[in-house]
Amino acid sequence: MTVNDRRIEFWFDFGSNYSYLSTMRIEALAAAHGVRVLWKPFLLGPVFKAFGWSTSPFVLQKEKGAYVWRDMQRQCDKYGLPWTQPGAFPRRALLPLRVALTGAGEAWTGAFCRRIMQCNFVDDREIDDPALVGEVLAALGLDAAALIARAGSDENKLAMRAQGDEALRRGVFGAPMFFAGDEMFWGNDRLEDAVAWAAGHVAARIVLA
Numbered sequence: 727m728t729v730n731d732r733r734i735e736f737w738f739d740f741g742s743n744y745s746y747l748s749t750m751r752i753e754a755l756a757a758a759h760g761v762r763v764l765w766k767p768f769l770l771g772p773v774f775k776a777f778g779w780s781t782s783p784f785v786l787q788k789e790k791g792a793y794v795w796r797d798m799q800r801q802c803d804k805y806g807l808p809w810t811q812p813g814a815f816p817r818r819a820l821l822p823l824r825v826a827l828t829g830a831g832e833a834w835t836g837a838f839c840r841r842i843m844q845c846n847f848v849d850d851r852e853i854d855d856p857a858l859v860g861e862v863l864a865a866l867g868l869d870a871a872a873l874i875a876r877a878g879s880d881e882n883k884l885a886m887r888a889q890g891d892e893a894l895r896r897g898v899f900g901a902p903m904f905f906a907g908d909e910m911f912w913g914n915d916r917l918e919d920a921v922a923w924a925a926g927h928v929a930a931r932i933v934l935a
Contacts, residue, residue: 733762734924735905737893738839739770740819740826740853742901743784743798743812746843747914749902750807753836755917759925765835767826768893769886770816770901776894782816801914808848817846818854824877824886825859834866841865 736752738745756763774781784791795811802809822842829835841862845851851858856874863870876882893903897910904911904920911920 732760732924733764733906734920735764735766737766737768737898737901737903737905739768739816739901740822740839740842740846741782741816742770743794743815743847744914745902746847747798747801747805747807747902748917749839749843751805751914752917752921756921756924759921761921761924763836765826765830765839766889766893767823767830767839768889768898768901769820769823772890773893773899777899784815808844810848810850812846813850814852817852819846821854821856821859821874821877822862824882825863825873827886827889828873828876828882834868837866838862 734752734756736748738749752763770782774783784794798811799809801807819842822838826835826839826842829838842853842859845858845862846853853859860870860874863873896905900912902912902914902917904917906920906924909920909923911917911923
C-alpha cells in the first residue's frame, strides 16, 4: 500500500451551495493529509426527482431555505470565503458539470471548479452560459472551444448520465458527498472527517502490511 492510495471521492453539483464551501477547501485540506481528490461532478436534479422532489428542498421548504441562507453567511465568515446569495437558485449548471467531467483527472479541474463556484455564489452569474464557461477556461490557459465541444459530445453526455446513475446506485442523496473507500460522508461539515478517514485508514493498513 502506498501514499498514492489515499484518495477521496468528491461528489458535487455547481448549483449546490454547500458544495461551494467544500469545493473551495477540499484540495488544500486533502493535500495537507497526502490525500488525492477524485472529482465527481453530477446532476442533483435526477436525485431529487427520485425522491419525488421537483427542486431543492431549500426551495420547497420555506423555513429551511431561510435558515440555509443565514447559515451560508455564517459558514463563509468561518472559512473566510466571499459570499453572495444567488439571485437564482438552484442554478442550471449542465455545461460546466460536463466540462468538469471531461477534465476530472486533469490538473486544472480544481481551479476550474473553484472559479465556476465563485461565479455562482460570489459574482451571481449564470454559470450555464457557454460564454462564461469559455471565459473561465481561457483564463486558465486552456483551449476553451475544444473543451466545450468535447463536453457537448454524445460520448460525454452518456458519461454524465452514467455518473448520475452511479450516484443513485451508491446511495448518494445530496451534495456534497464524499467517499473514502466504502465509507460515505455527507455535507461540508463532514469534509474533515472524510479526509481524515481516507488518510488514517490507509496509513493504518501500511503499518500493518
